[in-house]
Every structure is written in C-alpha cells, then in structure tokens.
Amino acid sequence: MNFSLDQVPVRTVKPRQSGLTMVMDKGLGVRQAEDLVESSGPFVDLVKLGFGSSYITPRLEDKLAVYRNAGLPVYLGGTLLEAFIIRNKFEDYLRLIDKYKLSYAEVSDGSITLAHDQKLEYIRRLSKQVTVITEVGSKEEGIIIHPNKWIELINSELQAGAWKVIAEARESGTVGIYRPSGKAHVVLINKIISQVSADKIIWEAPNKGGQTYFIKLLGANVNLGNIAPNEVIAVESLRIGLRSDTFFQYLDKKH
Numbered sequence: 027m028n029f030s031l032d033q034v035p036v037r038t039v040k041p042r043q044s045g046l047t048m049v050m051d052k053g054l055g056v057r058q059a060e061d062l063v064e065s066s067g068p069f070v071d072l073v074k075l076g077f078g079s080s081y082i083t084p085r086l087e088d089k090l091a092v093y094r095n096a097g098l099p100v101y102l103g104g105t106l107l108e109a110f111i112i113r114n115k116f117e118d119y120l121r122l123i124d125k126y127k128l129s130y131a132e133v134s135d136g137s138i139t140l141a142h143d144q145k146l147e148y149i150r151r152l153s154k155q156v157t158v159i160t161e162v163g164s165k166e167e168g169i170i171i172h173p174n175k176w177i178e179l180i181n182s183e184l185q186a187g188a189w190k191v192i193a194e195a196r197e198s199g200t201v202g203i204y205r206p207s208g209k210a211h212v213v214l215i216n217k218i219i220s221q222v223s224a225d226k227i228i229w230e231a232p233n234k235g236g237q238t239y240f241i242k243l244l245g246a247n248v249n250l251g252n253i254a255p256n257e258v259i260a261v262e263s264l265r266i267g268l269r270s271d272t273f274f275q276y277l278d279k280k281h
Contacts, residue, residue: 033267033276033277033278034266034267034268034276035245035246035247035265035266035267035275035276036246037246037247037265037266038247040068040071040097041071042071042247043225044224044225044247044248044249045246045247045248045249045265046071046072046190046228046249046250046251047069047070047071047072047250047251047253047258047261047262048071048072048073048074048192048228048249048250048251048252048253049062049066049070049072049073049074049253049254049255049258050074050076050232050251050252050253050254050255051073051074051075051076051079051255052076052077052079053076053079053083054089054255055084055085055089056085056088056089056092058255059089059092059093060092062255062258063092063093063096063098065258065259066255066258066259066262067096067097067098069258069259069261069262070098070258071098071099072098072099072100072101072130072159072251073093073098073099073100073101074100074101074102074103074132074251074252075100075101075102075103076103077103077105077106078103078105078106078109079103080102080103080106081106086126087126090126090127090128094127099129099130099157100128100130101128101130101131101132101159102122102123102128102131102132103132104132104133104134104135104136104160104161105134105136105137106119107119107131107132107133107134107148108134108135108136108137108138108140110122111138111140111148112138116148120151120152120155123155123156128156129156129157130156130157130158130159131152131155131156131157131158131159132158132159132160132161132192133145133148133149133152133158133159133160133161133183133188134160134161134192135161136161136163136194142179142182145160145183146182146183146186149183149186149187149188150186150187152187153186153187153188154187157189158187158188158189159188159189159190159191159192159228160183160188160190160191160192161191161192161194162176162179162180162183162191162192162193162194163176163193163194163202163203173213173214173217173218174217176193176214176217176218177217177218177221177222180218180222180226180227181221181222184222184226190226190227190228190249191222191226191227191228192227192228192229192230192251193215193218193227193228193229193230194230202230203215203229203230204236208233208235208236209235210235210236210239210240215243219244224244224248224249225249227249228249228250228251229248229249229250229251230250230251230252231250231251231252231253232252232253232254234260234264234271237250237253237261237264238264238271238272241264241265241272241275242272242275246265246266246267246276247265248265
C-alpha cells in the first residue's frame with residue numbers, strides 16, 4: 027500500500043483461494059490489457075474472455091501473452107465451450123486450450139440444454155487437463171431454480187472436479203442470484219451458503235449494489251466475478267472499507 031492506515035481488513039495474497047477478483051474482458055485490445063495489468067494487476071486473480079469473444083478478438087495471442095507475462099490466468103467464456111459442444115467439437119476445444127496454453131477452463135450450460143450428467147462428464151474430462159471453473163444458474167430472466175437444486179448442482183460439480191463454481195448473474199446482474207430489479211436474492215443466497223462453503227463460489231457481481239451486498243455479507247475476502255476492467259480498483263476499495271458503501275464495515279464501534 028502507498029501509506030499506512032489502521033482498521034483496514036487483511037486481504038488474502040496471491041495465489042488466492044478466497045478473495046478472488048475475476049475480471050470480465052469483453053474484447054479489450056492489447057494496449058487496454060496492458061493498461062489493466064499496470065493499473066490493477068495486483069488485484070486481479072482471473073481474466074475471463076467473455077462469452078465467445080475470443081473467436082473474433084484481434085491479436086488474441088498477443089493479448090494472452092500480456093496476461094501470461096503478468097501472471098494473470100485467463101480462461102475462455104463458458105458460452106464458447108457450449109458452442110463447441112453443440113457442434114460435436116469437444117475434442118477440438120481441448121486442442122484449442124492446448125494451442126493457447128491455457129490452464130483454466132469454464133464449463134457452463136447457460137445457452138444450451140445439457141443433461142447434468144453430461145456436464146459432469148465434461149468437468150471430469152477437463153479437470154484432468156486444466157483447472158475447471160463451472161457456472162450454475164440460468165441466463166434467462168424468469169427461470170427460477172429452487173435453492174435445493176442450486177445446492178445439489180454446485181456440490182455435484184465440485185465433486186466432479188470443479189475448483190470453483192460461479193453463481194450466475196450475467197453481465198446485467200439481474201438474473202440468477204439477483205432479482206430483475208438488481209437486488210440480491212437473499213433467501214437463495216443464504217440457503218446456498220448454509221450448505222456450500224462460500225470460498226468455493228464466485229459470485230457474479232457486475233454492479234456496485236451486488237458487490238456491496240456480498241462484501242457486507244461475507245467480508246473483504248469474498249470471491250467476486252464479472253468485474254469490469256475499469257472497476258477493479260473501485261471494487262478493491264469497496265472490499266477494504268474505503269468507499270462510502272462499506273466505510274463503517276471495519277471501524278471500531280466507537281467511530
């Protein structure tokens with residue numbers, strides 16, 4: 027840190043198992059990736075190349091090299107894997123991961139209908155090759171998954187070999203673990219964390235309201251995902267009580 031300040035929570039250090047910040051790269055250019063590394067690299071744990079954007083991103087290998095040289099793991103959005111699966115090209119996807127020397131992969135079923143047993147098999151196969159992150163929850167508004175089903179899906183995917191499970195919210199933060207208004211689905215979230223270790227879940231939190239909710243609920247070292255590249259420092263400030271929304275979170279009661 028640049029100077030001393032007391033009553034600031036201790037953050038985990040890299041390589042983190044908790045307190046992760048996953049950044050959503052939806053098409054940054056190489057220079058923008060360099061700027062992200064320079065401005066926020068110490069606070070970024072994972073970079074997700076959103077949905078299928080890696081297919082059309084110019085100078086993809088150059089950008090991957092920027093992240094790799096900075097020690098930032100990158101993975102391709104789960105939607106891309108779904109695009110390969112629906113075309114019966116899973117083996118090609120495995121070769122793609124090798125081609126780009128990726129050590130993480132995401133398995134999701136938010137766009138296609140995939141039997142859960144099949145999803146578990148993809149997790150098992152990929153986990154022999156890379157660190158697997160999975161995603162649970164529908165991308166569609168109005169589709170409600172019972173809390174017990176969320177818990178069942180999360181636990182089975184962890185048992186199949188997933189390192190972390192992402193709780194779906196999309197880039198909008200209005201589905202899955204959030205209500206259409208953007209407010210956190212409190213009952214659902216509380217039921218999930220009563221049965222699953224919060225450290226195993228990356229909560230998608232693209233908006234400040236969601237970020238604040240999870241930091242207040244689970245502390246500075248909660249795993250947060252879908253963070254915009256230009257919001258990393260703001261989120262880190264929020265984590266440690268240096269924004270108004272969490273300002274009193276860690277202060278002595280006398281303040």
